[in-house]
Amino acid sequence: MAKKVQGYIEIDKERCKGCELCVVACPKDIIRMSKDVNAKGYHYAEFFNPEPCVGCADCAVVCPDGVITVYRARIEV
Amino acid sequence: MELTADKIKELVVKPENKVYTKTPLLTDKTLSYCPGCGHGVAHRILMELVEEMGLENDTIGIAPVGCSVLAYEFMNVDMQEAAHGRAPALATAIKRLWPNKFVFSYQGDGDLAAIGGNETLHTCNRGENITIIFINNGIYGMTGGQMAPTTIPGMRTSTSPYGRDVQMMGYPLKMTEIVAMLPGTYYVSRQAVYSAKHVRKAKKAIKKAIEAQLEGKGTSFVEIVSNCNSGWKMTPVKANQWLEENMLDYYHLGDIKVDGKLVKEIV
Ligand SMILES: Cc1ncc(C[n+]2csc(CCOP(=O)(O)OP(=O)(O)O)c2C)c(N)n1
Ligand code: SF4
Ligand code: SF4
Ligand code: SF4
Ligand SMILES: [Mg+2]
Numbered sequence: 419m420a421k422k423v424q425g426y427i428e429i430d431k432e433r434c435k436g437c438e439l440c441v442v443a444c445p446k447d448i449i450r451m452s453k454d455v456n457a458k459g460y461h462y463a464e465f466f467n468p469e470p471c472v473g474c475a476d477c478a479v480v481c482p483d484g485v486i487t488v489y490r491a492r493i494e495v
Numbered sequence: 496m497e498l499t500a501d502k503i504k505e506l507v508v509k510p511e512n513k514v515y516t517k518t519p520l521l522t523d524k525t526l527s528y529c530p531g532c533g534h535g536v537a538h539r540i541l542m543e544l545v546e547e548m549g550l551e552n553d554t555i556g557i558a559p560v561g562c563s564v565l566a567y568e569f570m571n572v573d574m575q576e577a578a579h580g581r582a583p584a585l586a587t588a589i590k591r592l593w594p595n596k597f598v599f600s601y602q603g604d605g606d607l608a609a610i611g612g613n614e615t616l617h618t619c620n621r622g623e624n625i626t627i628i629f630i631n632n633g634i635y636g637m638t639g640g641q642m643a644p645t646t647i648p649g650m651r652t653s654t655s656p657y658g659r660d661v662q663m664m665g666y667p668l669k670m671t672e673i674v675a676m677l678p679g680t681y682y683v684s685r686q687a688v689y690s691a692k693h694v695r696k697a698k699k700a701i702k703k704a705i706e707a708q709l710e711g712k713g714t715s716f717v718e719i720v721s722n723c724n725s726g727w728k729m730t731p732v733k734a735n736q737w738l739e740e741n742m743l744d745y746y747h748l749g750d751i752k753v754d755g756k757l758v759k760e761i762v
Pocket of ligand 3: 429433434435436437438439440441462463480481482483484485486531
């Protein structure tokens with residue numbers, strides 16, 4: 419069994435202001451903007467494809483509103 | 496084993512695997528800033544450092560007038576509010592009364608370079624042992640996007656609708672280069688927060704600034720070239736691109752003064 423660094427992010431969608439800076443920052447292009455809006459009326463960021471995520475935290479580092487929490491682990495695949 | 500999204504979540508989302516989350520030194524109040532505004536990032540890296548350096552009970556911040564007027568609502572440390580441009584004077588008084596506290600001012604370019612230009616120069620010239628965090632978005636964000644001393648040549652604002660004409664409106668003031676030439680400053684740097692790489696660099700610079708104060712070396716000063724999506728009338732993504740393509744030609748990034756010595760030719 420091989421090991422792999424796997425990341426995962428959680429986006430607090432009600433705090434998201436829809437600025438799209440995380441979408442641009444992600445080197446894996448796995449964040450997009452939602453079709454729906456949150457209670458404030460913003461299209462929020464969606465993490466739509468976890469598998470390529472490396473947990474680099476670039477998305478969270480550029481988020482002005484501190485909306486993103488990042489996890490990273492070595493898992494067996 | 497097939498890695499479905501649910502399976503990845505189950506394997507990875509555990510407290511021990513958490514590598515990044517909002518610091519508790521930012522309150523849970525929703526920031527009053529527009530979507531994508533660099534003020535939020537600057538607040539966060541500053542508060543992360545206060546937490547990482549164990550200074551949460553030994554920090555006093557000064558909030559300015561400008562969009563960050565409510566910084567005291569968001570930064571979970573002791574804070575004071577100054578009159579417009581007067582943050583360095585208030586920081587001076589607080590630091591002299593509480594020499595063992597880490598004292599910082601957080602100021603926009605209108606606050607620091609226009610109405611507060613005088614306070615800034617004299618505070619740095621006295622070498623007050625404080626840290627000044629200077630958010631330069633080249634505009635008065637809060638009041639509707641008027642031209643600031645820092646507005647770059649040709650840049651459109653509500654009071655320079657055809658672009659800043661330097662013949663009539665003068666040249667942008669490089670406050671950071673000016674204070675670097677004063678003997679009272681010990682560490683002076685210009686940074687930016689428009690990409691993850693730059694945010695991490697800016698955080699390192701602010702750390703050096705805090706360390707300089709803790710060692711009693713004199714004034715430390717970090718400019719952060721930032722965006723104002725609303726004032727510039729651009730989306731956040733476009734504003735950050737514009738910043739990179741236009742502001743940085745005028746405002747060169749990097750350390751200007753380290754350990755009390757100029758490390759860059761001032762142009
Ligand atoms: C004595 C005084 N003069 C003028 C104003 C109006 N005023 C409020 S904020 C501001 C400029 C803020 O610009 P800046 O410091 O660049 O902050 P930003 O909003 O861009 O972050 C001005 C002129 C004021 N509040 N008090
Ligand atoms: S942690 Fe890195 S790879 Fe994962 S979503 Fe964020 S930016 Fe993309
Ligand atoms: S950077 Fe933050 S606020 Fe902006 S879209 Fe992404 S999660 Fe939302
Ligand atoms: S007006 Fe400009 S500086 Fe003020 S919160 Fe909005 S984007 Fe930020
Ligand atoms: Mg400004």
